[in-house]
Amino acid sequence: MSQKQYDESSFRVLKGLEPVRERPGMYTRTDSPCHMVQEVIDNAADEALAGFAKNIHVAMFRDGSVAVTDDGRGIPVGLHPVEGLPVVVLAYTVLHAGGKFDKKSGNSAYAFSGGLHGVGVAVTTALSQRVEVEVRREGRVHQIAFVDGGRQIGELVDAGTCGKQTGTRVRVWPDGKYFDSPRVPLAEIERLLRSKAVLLPGVKVALDVEQADGSMARQEWRYVDGLAGYLREMTAGAEALAPLYTGEAYAGADEDYAQGEGAAWCFGWFDGVQLSESYVNLIPTVAGGTHESGLRAGVFDAVKSFIEHHSLLPKGVKIQQDDVCGKMSFVLSARVLDPQFQGQVKEKLNSREAVKLVSSMLTHPFEAWLNQNVEHGKAIAELAIKQAQSRLKDAQKVEKKKSSGVAVLPGKLSDCESENIAENELYLVEGDSAGGSAKMARDRETQAILPLRGKVQNAWEIDPNRLFANAEIHDISVAIGVDPHTADAPDSVLANLRYGKLIIMADADVDGSHIQTLLLTLLLRHFPRLIARGHVFIALPPLYRVDVPAQGKKRPARRFYALDEKELATFRDRLLKEGYKPEQLEVGRFKGLGEMRADQLKETAMDRATRRVLPVTVDIDANSQTNALFNLLMGKGEASGRRAWMEAKGNLVEADL
Incomplete structure (x- = not known):
């Protein structure tokens, strides 16, 4: 050959x-x-x-x-x-x-x-x-x-x-x-x-x-009422459950943002219709992004403050962001000086500062409007409270289903308060020190933390009946509420699942990758329905932090996080083009999750608006190849095969040693 x-x-x-x-x-x-x-x-x-x-x-x-x-x-x-x-x-x-x-x-x-x-x-x-x-x-x-x-x-x-x-x-x-x-x-x-x-x-x-006969058919667009007129047109025929709120705000010369940065918005609540459209500097962001997160955060903070000020919340009910914004229709137009998009098609805004930019511009004006229009404010509050009560009823139904045969939860598990399975997340965190940072960084309402000591046992060839002899595997199974099962098991094995997302968070180095691989091996071999149903994710904490000094009043100090050397080089090139000198850039390397402050860990790996989290999926058509590869890499009797594989493929590995 x-x-x-x-x-x-x-x-x-x-x-x-x-x-x-x-x-x-x-x-x-x-x-x-x-x-x-x-x-x-x-x-x-x-x-x-x-x-x-x-x-x-x-x-x-x-x-x-x-x-x-x-x-x-x-x-x-x-x-x-x-x-x-x-x-x-x-x-x-x-x-x-x-x-x-x-x-x-x-x-x-x-x-x-x-x-x-x-x-x-x-x-x-x-x-x-x-x-x-x-x-x-x-x-x-x-x-x-x-x-x-x-x-x-x-x-x-x-x-x-x-x-x-x-x-x-x-x-x-x-x-x-x-x-x-x-x-x-x-x-x-x-x-x-x-x-x-x-x-x-x-x-x-x-x-x-141009028509078939060569003539031209013309359309023209003009909206006297701007965003409000457009939203009314797009929701025509739907009953307005609460009045529209329209506004805009842009930074002045002496504010924390560049002059002119800000947003214009129009939002409301309609029966049976939901529209969400957003733009950044006129570019349609069909996949949303951080500016939409800022809008929802601003609306939620204003409505929550109004509810608390007027003592409208029934006893035992807690308002969440989705209760307020889940059925909200909106059109948002943000202006950002230096927007960072996800990919060349620019369908999603990734600029982290846009969350705070939009929310800070919106919260106080909207809260003032609610208090000036108390009747309208109470209508919006009533919608949110009804949604929260409905959510709590659904959670109670789920609790009844899992009430029989409840195991004692691990003592080191920091559980979340919410009982809404779809919203709840469990972070499997490498090490106790990282677990401590994660506990401070989490959203206590919906995020739980299970710190893992050392490396989880390689479970590829463990007999399912012997799995619980390992304390870490036992704690993971009890915490998620799912027993070990096979790939052909019915979805009913997930009936007692306690979290909608299981997120693996390990250090951004070789040891972290090894722990991540061991956990994925455990889940693929003994909890395959979790992966098949889309419940498993991997958090991507950064390896580097770049601190950029301020440039006058229009450009405040900034901080960037880079996943690896390649992304770090991209940030350096961009900042050098902006006029910074190499010595002005302060680059720090994180030795591990435990070294990161809680606010840094929250921003990069835990806050839904700014974190980077990848879903874990398995190609059904390539299931046999996947199992064969895991058998080669994780099987105890495959040492010679692994050696040959590494000699053939080792040049393809990009490892930070």
Whole structure:
């Protein structure tokens, strides 16, 4: 059998836009070209957000192309002082190039924009058959075309005068070979443009769609009442259980946040209808994120304070956030100076500071409104109290089911107060010292802590009847309320489950990974239904902490957490681009969970709004391969097989030794 050659010639360096064409799914959605067209629309919206554009027009043609026109300042066409190429060429052909980076130095073209991933409209070029750009700027019309995914760059042509007109028109022909469907979905574009109209008061947003006879069918969007008008339209026909609350707040020059950071919001409660839409700098965040967490936290704090002030809470009832916000409909538009998104598609905001930003802007104004409108406040409070009472009744039903044959819970278990199984979480924590930090960092209402001493026994080959001879395994089984079982056991084995989530939290080092592997081995072998039903998770505590000093009043001191060396390098590169010197950055390495302060552990691994937690799943189709691999790695009689496997695969391991 011939082997493939592996030498210096085997390496390939992807240049320019090749990485996008090679792996488009890393940069954009590949179900349709909607997101790559959205990048162009977002550029026009950024001009409007900055106050330079009053009109955004989109045209969809029968040949599959889409044109986006704005009357903003127009993309600069002069030569870049360093690169020596026209700026419009850099914008459409170079990744990590744009006018949204130098915000701290004052050289950025935008105070607020949809993010700093730095790929933007260059992805549109990479995945298009053709992109035509027309710029009206400084009295002249400039035109240029990019063909075959940017492989061919046309000449930048001066097409004549345009008087005082300014703006940019971009027409895109998506390349269908990169997408499941080559057509841009009309419904998504309509929804996107409608949201831009809601979030950009005073800006006219229009859409033309070419018909079969060549005529254009036009839609225009304007919302006189902004967010409130939009929410009313989207919930039309539903009974309002409580009145809408609309407001906005932005930081001034002397506040803890950058000037202009803040949010606008509108929310209410409706019978049978629930809508949640959020945006960051006009970018729709369909998967939510930390700004939505801040909104819910602010609403909950205000309502809880109102209930306590007016003594409305019945005895024995505790209000939780989901009681208040679980059936709330809202539209949220946040402005964040330097937003950090999850992935290039920007569907979820990850910026931790956005939680405090939105909640602090919202809590006091909403609480004041509740107390000024006591009747409305009591209506909202009544909804929350009814939801809490219903939750408690459900929890009592569950308690009755598990009342027979109750085992004595482990003495070292710090249990949670809630009896709502779906909300409750059990953290399996490495070491007593880490367990102590976790106890202080937890939410006592819904989070329980079970510290584990040393490394759990390798349970892959233990007889199920001998499992409870190990104290740690015995305590885990009793704490979660589930007995050992086989993979083909019915779901009824989970009838007495006490926690909806079982979260493994170990140090971010080799020993921590070993403990994590031993616990996963135990659960896969003897508690497989927990994994199959999605109850097992892994917390990702950081290995490094980066402290960044303040930069004037507009940029307070910041702290970042990095999971590993790669993420640490990413933060360093970003901060150096922001103008910090290497010696200004204070980098600390956590030796383990026990060394982390409770507030640090809470922020990075336990607070639902900011933690990083991964679900553990098993591919049913690959079940036999999974068992074979675990048998190789964890079986006592597989030493020679493990040695051969490590010799063959050892170069693939990334271990922090």
